[in-house]
Amino acid sequence: MIKPAAANAPVEPVRLPSRGTPLRVLHSGIDVNRFFANHLQAMIFPIAAGVAFYGWRALLVLAGVVGSAAMALLLWRRVGSRGGELRLTHGIWMAVLLALALPAHLAATETAGRPTTPWPIIPAAGIALAGALWLFARAGTSRVHPVAVVFLLLTSLFSVSLNPRSVLQRDRIFAGDVLNVPHIEPPRNAPIKEPWMTALPLHGVDAILTRTAAVQLRDFTRAQAQLDHGWLTLDEVIRDRLPPLEDLIIGGQPGAIGASSAIAVIMGGLFLLYRGMIDYRVPLLIIVAAFVTFLVLPIPVVITENVPRWRWLAVTQPGVGWSWAITFANYELMAGPLLFVACFLATAPGVRPMTKGARAIYAVLVGIIAAVAQLYLSVSYGPYLAVILASPFTPLLDRWVRPRPLV
């Protein structure tokens, strides 16, 4: 006789507790929006530093660029099939990057001693960025970084207006007005006497005027520096004309909103590393390659009568020991946006290669080009130029440098 086995009633099922993190779903849950949102979160560190050192005008610049870019993106999204692929989160991330590359004094109707009204640059930057995003295609597929392109465009058009000159005093951080400065501008070769952290406050003003380290370095390496007594040596520049290195580390000097504080930029980069958003090879190798290149490329160790004497710092020169050479390279690393570009722009998907080996080559390439551009063109925009020049090699690197499969 055949009986259905199901008649044998089972006991209740054995239930095992779940331990650890079960693979409950078929996806990690990090989608494109969260990917870009993570990048935006990392911007909090340089934004905070920017607002601290340049006050509310930094926030205005940020809001202005992001707002105008967002509005322009909403329009561009309706233009053609490319427009449909524009992502608002990606656009906002790019807009924040661009805003952080600009100085805070742009948020003003007029600037003393300057011929132009700077504020229209802010919406122009946002609108130009949206156009660049549309032109260079959607997120990830563009080999040209739109922020670098727009920044260089703005620099070529408004180089004087983009030159930062002031930073809030220590007791006026966050709340001060970066344009509330003394009326007397310091002389071009005025020596930097005290670090920002310990400088005595100037009463009646929020900010202090000073020439940036980037400008001082550019003038020296291009042999355009003003000579005090017929000659100028490298050690004099470092000792007398550049701010203390700790000012560059902290950010207490005029500069771009997000790029002047090395510590804030590094913290943002570490956040991205921690969240797995970027590959450590890219920023690390950019910095290492640039540092080595600064030591290897010839620079004027002495300028006499505007005639520079070019030397390699890697080969010890009379009067220029290793300590000066390394200090000079440190200044070059932190005086401009090199760290900012290495952590936030050069690591962007699309411009950097996909494989580890190719990324290493790309990073070295960016580092070398950035160093060359900083030494012989400009500290302020050299790293942006490097990203634009190196990123076209990305497809080739992806094709040439492929990882070897396991089997």
Added chain:
Amino acid sequence: MKDTKSAADSTTRPLNHPTTAFPSHPTTPFLPIPAPARLIVPLSTRPPGEGASAKPPGTRVARGDPLSEHVPETAHVPLSPVAGLIVAHTRVDVLNGHRVAAVEMAVEMAVEMQVDRIAPPPAHERLPRPDAAELPTWIDRLRFAGAWAQRRNSPDLLAQLYQALRRPCDTIICNVLDAEEAVPLNATLARAYPDELIAGVRTLARALGVSRQIVALDEDAPSADVSRLRSAADGDTALHFVPLGNSYPQADPTLMLYTLLNRKLRPGRLPAEAGVILLDAAAAVAVGRFARLGEPMLDVPLAVRDVTRDTTHLVTAPIGTPLWHILEHLGIDGELAPRVGEALRDQTASRDAVVSGGELVIHVGYAAASLNPDPCIRCGWCAAACPTRIQPAGLLEASQRDDQSLAERYGIAACIECGVCSYVCPSRLPLLSAIRELRHRRRP
């Protein structure tokens, strides 16, 4: 704390059910699923499976009787998991994705319930200790015991043994790793049946004459479990217990061989090609039970994970039990979609598929919502996460272009289809299905 206690309770509660022969231990954590009224027992491990000529409908078979009169020399002999009546010849899906010939049986309860009254013989008494010369004999014994395993992490056992006849193997690996901590099938088998597991490894090792015997354990396995296995090995110095970092998909044969022996094995090829016999804990226990007790493989252990309730059921079921019956028995929602094997491999299965020597892990959850993927943002996470260092995004491009040479350049041959690339892709691109599509086109 509460979880730990309930886990301990579940492993010590005695279960004794007459409907299955698998839990001869009184302390098994596996819940026996009673046979349904009809079983559909597969005759083969792979399609078409017509090589085995089934007994005619109307034939009454006892538990353990062969269901076919003739089987190909290299295939296992399908056995009747319960006493019953052959009703029809048919075809059925098995849980390794194949559709094979099968016999439909009506289960006869009265005969079946007598089986477990037979006392198991003392260990190592019923069968002689094999030696290397007896490998063909042992292969035949395993065939006639209905022993087979053909799943992702335990490739076709009989095929491996046949290959070992032509190309001697020097190593046997028993994989006790579980892909997911929440689905601890292999770990639980090793905990509940250490003697059988070790006996299975030793039996095959002696028959093969291998110099190395490895039991690959999760490095986080409780020390009590490891001690139990060591004590079952009884100081055998030829047997090595190797702890491994168990991050998914370490249990895959390609990665297992590379990690343990630094040998390269193309995905889909038999480990015997690399001089290794690889089997998982379930296969080792099946071989060990036959070697020690002479018990044929009539039931299989299964881990059924109800993703919606975050619960795992460890069960045993007679070969040929339809999946719907098991899910119904466990009270799992009939609308949920089953997936077999590791969850990320995303291998869906029909609820009418039957259990056998195929995949033993079943995930039941909501069907994946059809999503409109975003364009690739070239984040590179797929390539960074790939355990075999291929470029899944490139393979997607090759699939879209239908370019096999491009696919070769991006390393399709090394893909183990673990699904990690699809898991991490922020754009939710169908990377895994694109790779499968490429392979499908290559092998029409």
